[in-house]
Amino acid sequence: MEKARILIVDDDEGILETLSNILQETDYETDTAKSATEAIEKSETIFYNVALLDIKLPDMEGTKLLTKMKETRPKMIRIMITGYASLQNAIEALNLGADAYIMKPLDPEELLRVIAEKLKIQREAETMNQEKVVEWIETRARKLENTR
Amino acid sequence: MRLSFPSKVSLIVALLLLLSIFAYASVSIASEIKKRTEDMIDERKSLNELVAYSIECAEYQTMTWYKKYVVREVAKPEDVVYCRLVMSNGEIFISSIKEEQGMFILDQAIATNETVVKRDVFNGERIFVIVSPTIRDHTLWLGFSLIKVNETVRIMVINTLVTTVIIVTVCTLISYFVVSHFLSPIKKLKGLCDDISQGNFNVRSNIQSKDEIGVLSNTFDDMAGKLEAMREEIRRSERLSAIGQLATMVGHDLRNPLTSIQNANYYVKMKLGASTDEKVKKMFSIVNKEISYANRLISDLLDFSTVKQPKLAKVNLASSIRDVLAQLDVPENVKIVTEFSEPPTIEADPDHLRRVFLNIALNGVQAMPNGGELTVSVKKVEDFVEVTFTDTGVGIPEEDMGKLFTPLFTTKSKGVGLGLCICKNLVEAHGGKIHVTSKVGAGSSFTVKLPIHHQNKEVKS
Numbered sequence: 260m261e262k263a264r265i266l267i268v269d270d271d272e273g274i275l276e277t278l279s280n281i282l283q284e285t286d287y288e289t290d291t292a293k294s295a296t297e298a299i300e301k302s303e304t305i306f307y308n309v310a311l312l313d314i315k316l317p318d319m320e321g322t323k324l325l326t327k328m329k330e331t332r333p334k335m336i337r338i339m340i341t342g343y344a345s346l347q348n349a350i351e352a353l354n355l356g357a358d359a360y361i362m363k364p365l366d367p368e369e370l371l372r373v374i375a376e377k378l379k380i381q382r383e384a385e386t387m388n389q390e391k392v393v394e395w396i397e398t399r400a401r402k403l404e405n406t407r
Numbered sequence: 408m409r410l411s412f413p414s415k416v417s418l419i420v421a422l423l424l425l426l427s428i429f430a431y432a433s434v435s436i437a438s439e440i441k442k443r444t445e446d447m448i449d450e451r452k453s454l455n456e457l458v459a460y461s462i463e464c465a466e467y468q469t470m471t472w473y474k475k476y477v478v479r480e481v482a483k484p485e486d487v488v489y490c491r492l493v494m495s496n497g498e499i500f501i502s503s504i505k506e507e508q509g510m511f512i513l514d515q516a517i518a519t520n521e522t523v524v525k526r527d528v529f530n531g532e533r534i535f536v537i538v539s540p541t542i543r544d545h546t547l548w549l550g551f552s553l554i555k556v557n558e559t560v561r562i563m564v565i566n567t568l569v570t571t572v573i574i575v576t577v578c579t580l581i582s583y584f585v586v587s588h589f590l591s592p593i594k595k596l597k598g599l600c601d602d603i604s605q606g607n608f609n610v611r612s613n614i615q616s617k618d619e620i621g622v623l624s625n626t627f628d629d630m631a632g633k634l635e636a637m638r639e640e641i642r643r644s645e646r647l648s649a650i651g652q653l654a655t656m657v658g659h660d661l662r663n664p665l666t667s668i669q670n671a672n673y674y675v676k677m678k679l680g681a682s683t684d685e686k687v688k689k690m691f692s693i694v695n696k697e698i699s700y701a702n703r704l705i706s707d708l709l710d711f712s713t714v715k716q717p718k719l720a721k722v723n724l725a726s727s728i729r730d731v732l733a734q735l736d737v738p739e740n741v742k743i744v745t746e747f748s749e750p751p752t753i754e755a756d757p758d759h760l761r762r763v764f765l766n767i768a769l770n771g772v773q774a775m776p777n778g779g780e781l782t783v784s785v786k787k788v789e790d791f792v793e794v795t796f797t798d799t800g801v802g803i804p805e806e807d808m809g810k811l812f813t814p815l816f817t818t819k820s821k822g823v824g825l826g827l828c829i830c831k832n833l834v835e836a837h838g839g840k841i842h843v844t845s846k847v848g849a850g851s852s853f854t855v856k857l858p859i860h861h862q863n864k865e866v867k868s
Contacts, residue, residue: 277671
């Protein structure tokens with residue numbers, strides 16, 4: 260199976276590098292973006308399965324980036340990462356279409372668990388789609404056969 | 408014109424004195440004038456009667472020179488205007504005034520044979536005239552002015568004026584100085600008020616007197632004390648708010664490096680896998696423990712600097728407390744005792760409650776380095792529940808009791824001293840209170856008193 264691609268968006272280089280290393284070690288492909296603009300550019304050219312978004316970015320609020328990415332890449336899993344948990348923040352992020360919400364300093368194990376869980380759901384949905392296509396083709400084929 | 412208070416008072420005193428002295432003097436001078444006038448008339452009347460009787464007695468019947476002599480003598484005093492002997496037909500027989508002409512008839516005196524006193528005007532001067540009949544149907548006329556009385560009255564008036572001026576001046580000065588003296592505390596208070604408006608609240612009048620001014624000074628001192636305390640409070644909260652803002656900033660920024668450290672630690676652990684020896688594993692766990700401690704500090708700072716409104720829900724106290732106690736890292740020599748069966752369900756923010764209970768329980772455990780017992784009991788008192796954590800630890804010294812809930816106060820080597828302060832804020836936001844009793848060497852007891860129901864507040868079921 261193809262490796263899942265993860266885009267990490269954060270302006271802190273230390274976080275980008277350490278997270279990349281952990282994710283690569285866990286057998287994911289990673290890419291990083293230091294700003295919202297870079298993240299948008301990259302996500303438009305390549306499909307990422309998951310995006311980890313810091314809530315505070317130098318050029319744009321993380322929540323705004325979240326909405327933008329929801330429009331351009333609706334199937335991408337979007338996980339918000341925030342420095343300070345408040346119910347308000349969490350509700351806002353989830354309302355704006357985040358799939359999950361993780362607090363800094365993030366526990367790598369928890370992050371990996373959430374990513375794995377969300378990827379599983381994504382894959383299942385994809386399989387479902389594939390199955391539907393297969394099913395549709397099969398029905399069409401059968402119909403064709405019958406008409407013949 | 409602006410007048411000072413002492414000037415006003417002394418002016419009023421002067422006016423009142425003038426008024427009363429004037430009233431008294433005018434009454435007494437008027438009565439004196441009357442009395443002296445009457446006396447003078449009486450005196451002159453008896454003199455005139457005597458002279459009238461004697462002047463024409465038989466012996467001196469023909470002695471005109473003698474009569475002239477008597478008339479002249481009688482007219483001698485300064486105030487006597489004239490003396491004349493008038494015949495029964497009204498013609499002047501003898502007069503003290505040279506070559507006096509005229510007719511002077513006064514029937515009344517002759518008819519009644521009695522002395523008559525009347526007012527008259529002579530040469531534009533107001534005089535009294537006494538007419539006494541003689542034994543030969545003549546009349547003796549004595550005219551005199553009141554210059555003697557007037558002179559006396561003049562002296563009286565002058566004396567009164569001088570005395571008045573002296574009395575009024577002295578009294579005015581005395582009242583000025585007395586009032587000024589009474590006002591000196593007010594002047595002092597005014598100065599202190601100026602000090603206060605300049606921002607110096609550390610001023611006290613210390614005026615020990617039991618009168619109204621003393622009461623005012625006491626009130627003033629009270630006020631100054633309260634202002635000072637209030638400013639201290641404002642300064643403190645300003646400082647705390649500055650600390651809070653700084654904490655929020657630093658806290659946010661600290662979480663990034665913490666995340667990197669944690670990630671790096673995790674990555675290295677991943678890489679080394681299970682092959683590493685025990686010491687390295689121990690190091691990894693120390694890094695993790697310290698990161699979570701640092702993170703807790705940041706959370707405390709952020710919690711402290713943000714005001715949190717409780718999100719009310721129905722909370723089962725028993726399970727909330729049991730959850731907290733289960734989370735607690737209890738050393739072997741510390742025993743936890745719970746003394747409650749089924750406490751009531753209350754309306755509170757479950758997260759806040761957990762934080763408060765955890766903090767207090769943790770303090771209790773940490774207060775017993777040599778072991779002991781932490782007892783948790785729940786009691787329902789009217790519309791409140793009281794959750795009490797009692798430890799058998801070192802206790803809190805008397806002098807620290809007042810500072811327990813002040814931010815940044817701590818006796819622990821680790822910690823910034825925000826825990827109890829946050830607890831207090833959280834409990835008070837619920838409309839509750841935290842109460843502490845402690846005895847050094849015997850242990851401490853923290854009671855959290857919370858209302859069971861909240862009025863006018865939304866409760867999630």
